[in-house]
Each structure stands twice: as structure tokens, then as C-alpha cells.
Amino acid sequence: MAHQTHAYHMVDPSPWPLTGAAAALLMTSGLAMWFHYNSMLLLTLGLLIMLLTMFQWWRDIVREGTFQGHHTPPVQKGLRYGMILFITSEVFFFIGFFWAFYHSSLAPTPELGGYWPPTGITPLNPFEVPLLNTAVLLASGVTVTWAHHGLMETNRSQTIQALTLTILLGLYFTALQTMEYYEAPFTIADSVYGSTFFVATGFHGLHVIIGSTFLIVCLLRQIKFHFTSTHHFGFEAAAWYWHFVDVVWLFLYVSIYWWGS
Amino acid sequence: AGVLQAEEAPGEGPFSERVAAGRVPAGKQRGAMYYKFSGFSQKLVGAVASAAYAPQGLKPLASTESPALIFGTPTKLASDSPAAVSYLGKNKVPDLQKLFQKADGLPVHLKRGVPDQLLYRTTMALTIGGTIYCLVALYMASQPKSKK
Numbered sequence: 001m002a003h004q005t006h007a008y009h010m011v012d013p014s015p016w017p018l019t020g021a022a023a024a025l026l027m028t029s030g031l032a033m034w035f036h037y038n039s040m041l042l043l044t045l046g047l048l049i050m051l052l053t054m055f056q057w058w059r060d061i062v063r064e065g066t067f068q069g070h071h072t073p074p075v076q077k078g079l080r081y082g083m084i085l086f087i088t089s090e091v092f093f094f095i096g097f098f099w100a101f102y103h104s105s106l107a108p109t110p111e112l113g114g115y116w117p118p119t120g121i122t123p124l125n126p127f128e129v130p131l132l133n134t135a136v137l138l139a140s141g142v143t144v145t146w147a148h149h150g151l152m153e154t155n156r157s158q159t160i161q162a163l164t165l166t167i168l169l170g171l172y173f174t175a176l177q178t179m180e181y182y183e184a185p186f187t188i189a190d191s192v193y194g195s196t197f198f199v200a201t202g203f204h205g206l207h208v209i210i211g212s213t214f215l216i217v218c219l220l221r222q223i224k225f226h227f228t229s230t231h232h233f234g235f236e237a238a239a240w241y242w243h244f245v246d247v248v249w250l251f252l253y254v255s256i257y258w259w260g261s
Numbered sequence: 262a263g264v265l266q267a268e269e270a271p272g273e274g275p276f277s278e279r280v281a282a283g284r285v286p287a288g289k290q291r292g293a294m295y296y297k298f299s300g301f302s303q304k305l306v307g308a309v310a311s312a313a314y315a316p317q318g319l320k321p322l323a324s325t326e327s328p329a330l331i332f333g334t335p336t337k338l339a340s341d342s343p344a345a346v347s348y349l350g351k352n353k354v355p356d357l358q359k360l361f362q363k364a365d366g367l368p369v370h371l372k373r374g375v376p377d378q379l380l381y382r383t384t385m386a387l388t389i390g391g392t393i394y395c396l397v398a399l400y401m402a403s404q405p406k407s408k409k
Binding site: 011012013014015016018019022023025026029030032033036037041042045046048049052053056060063064066067068069160223224225226 | 381387394398
């Protein structure tokens with residue numbers, strides 16, 4: 001009669017770290033093959049394996065927590081630490097791109113005309129679509145908090161509605177930003193202005209898509225009764241991530257869109 | 262399922278007298294008391310029966326049904342309206358909990374049987390095949406003369 005006499009989670013052996021590492025190998029080598037040998041096969045294969053790994057790994061975590069009961073309080077504490085540390089690492093990732101932006105924009109070189117925005121660049125009007133985008137993300141921060149309260153108060157319909165609204169706002173932001181990218185009068189190749197603009201806002205947009213996906217998964221789990229009013233860490237992690245994405249946008253808006261114009 | 266009980270403390274007089282005097286805390290039944298494991302203090306602390314420690318998953322979930330209506334023409338509750346979104350599906354979590362806690366020795370990534378196996382085998386086949394292809398491609402790319 002063997003059972004554990006501690007509250008920690010000794011995971012079953014899993015193949016996903018291996019497949020994930022292989023996916024990383026294939027994606028990086030695939031990039032090289034794409035750049036130099038005009039072949040996208042390795043890259044595509046790597047992306048496919050990465051998606052399969054992510055799906056199965058996170059599916060297993062849901063099984064371990066919700067169906068097998070392994071997410072005891074100390075385990076959940078570890079998960080919280082993990083998510084906070086991950087978000088912190090992402091903050092530093094963005095700090096790098098803001099550093100690059102300020103490095104180039106605070107002391108514009110003669111090649112740029114000694115001015116920021118550089119000569120020839122017509123920046124986007126910060127009070128048009130970018131301001132709408134700001135309102136959309138701020139509103140989504142409100143709706144995700146509303147969803148959280150609905151969850152804590154066991155109000156199923158409000159939780160589902162508020163979460164759905166949050167996701168729709170996130171998708172609306174992505175659609176607006178895509179349109180902005182298409183209509184922009186400058187490209188990534190337009191001096192360091194284009195580089196800093198599109199790399200910083202581009203990575204932010206990717207994070208919006210990741211955050212929206214995380215929220216969609218939470219919506220599906222909420223519909224399937226996975227969350228209880230006291231135990232719903234997956235949702236909290238998604239909400240933290242979403243607020244982080246919102247805050248990054250606010251910095252982008254103030255620095256690049258507003259001050260940088 | 263994890264509910265702990267203990268005999269009543271000695272030397273405090275007959276149980277019934279203490280009940281009459283109102284000195285028996287809520288949750289105490291004849292000769293038994295309930296405990297739960299406090300995650301905060303990491304010890305057992307007194308609790309009512311319903312709060313006695315039960316691992317997540319074995320505790321009955323909060324009911325999502327509205328209370329039974331007693332009126333002749335049932336009034337429509339606000340939370341019942343367009344039932345389409347709010348009450349999507351039935352709660353299948355207890356059944357899934359039973360399924361995934363079966364003592365069949367299967368690891369969690371294969372616990373569901375055939376669909377899990379199919380997905381696992383596909384992923385592993387792509388991984389191994391892809392890695393071999395990658396190593397061959399890198400070997401060829403590192404050859405100085407032949408550039409494909």
C-alpha cells in the first residue's frame with residue numbers, strides 16, 4: 001500500500017521536455033535552412049512539434065491538477081512563484097527593446113537628421129488608433145477583473161460573459177494593430193525608427209496573441225467546470241499575464257507612440 | 262477520505278450536559294471532533310465537518326443548479342436566462358476525476374488510452390524523424406564543396 005506522505009507533486013515520467021527540446025533544435029536549424037538554403041521544411045516541422053508539445057504538456061498539467069488532485073497548497077505556491085518569475089523574465093525581455101529605443105531616440109545621429117522622429121518618417125498619430133488600442137486594453141483589464149470576481153462568487157454566467165468579453169477585446173486589439181501595420185507609412189527597414197517600432201510593438205502583439213490564447217483556454221475550462229471559487233490558479237495566471245501585456249502596452253504607447261512622435 | 266476524528270477530551274463532564282450548556286463547539290458530534298490540515302500553520306486545527314480536510318477533487322463541487330422553484334408558474338431567474346451560454350454542458354469533472362485516478366499504472370500523458378497513444382506516437386515519430394533529418398541537413402550544410 002504505497003502512497004505519498006507529503007504534499008508535493010512527484011510527476012510521472014513525461015516525454016514532453018524531450019520533444020520540446022527537439023522542437024527548439026528543429027526551429028533554430030530550420031531558421032538557418034530557411035535563410036541560406038531556401039527551405040522551410042525544418043522550420044515548419046519544428047513549429048509543429050512545438051505546438052504538439054505545448055498542447056500535450058499543458059493538457060497533462062490540467063489532468064494532474066484538476067483530475068488527479070496533485071495541486072495542493074504548497075504545490076500551488078510553487079506554481080505561483082513560477083508564473084511570477086516567468087513574467088519578470090519577460091519584463092526584462094521588453095526592457096531590452098525599450099533600452100534600444102531610448103538609446104537611439106534620446107541622441108539621434110546625424111544620419112537620421114539629428115532629430116527624432118528621423119527625417120522622412122511620418123509617425124502614426126498617437127491620438128487615433130493607438131489611443132483606441134489603449135482604451136481597448138484598459139477595458140479588457142476591467143473585464144478580466146470582473147470575470148475573476150464572478151469566479152470567486154461562484155457566478156457562472158457572469159464569469160463566462162466577462163471572460164468572453166475580455167477575449168473579444170483582445171482580438172479587437174490584434175485586428176486593429178494588424179490594420180495599423182498594413183497601413184503604416186513606414187516599414188521595419190526605415191532606419192532605426194522602423195526597427196525599434198516594429199520589433200517592440202511586434203513582440204508586444206505576439207504577447208497579446210499568447211495572452212488571448214491563454215484566456216481562451218481558461219474560458220473553455222470554465223465552461224467545463226474545471227475551476228472552483230477557491231481554486232482557479234490557471235485563471236489567475238492568465239489574468240496576471242494579461243495585466244502584464246496591458247502594462248507593456250502603456251509603456252509602448254507613452255514612449256514610442258506619444259513621446260516618440 | 263481524509264476526514265479525521267478523535268475521541269472527546271476527558272474530564273469535562275457528560276457530553277449531553279455540555280451540549281445543554283452550549284459549551285460544545287459547532288461540528289462536534291457524539292464523541293467525535295473534526296479536524297482539517299491548515300495550509301497556513303501546517304498543522305491540524307479544529308474544523309466543522311464540512312470543512313474537514315479533503316483533497317481537491319474529492320470534495321463535492323459547489324452546486325451550479327438553481328434552487329427548486331416552488332411557484333405554480335415558475336418565475337424566470339436572471340441567472341437562468343439565455344441558458345445557452347451560461348449552462349453549456351454538464352459537469353463531467355467528477356467522472357474525469359474517477360477516470361484519471363484509476364490505479365492502472367499508466368502515466369498521465371497516456372491515461373486516456375488510444376487517443377493519447379495516437380497523439381504521443383505521432384509527436385514522437387515527428388521528433389525522431391525530424392531530429393535525424395536535421396542532423397543530416399546540418400552535416401550536409403557543413404560540407405565545404407557541395408552547397409544545395
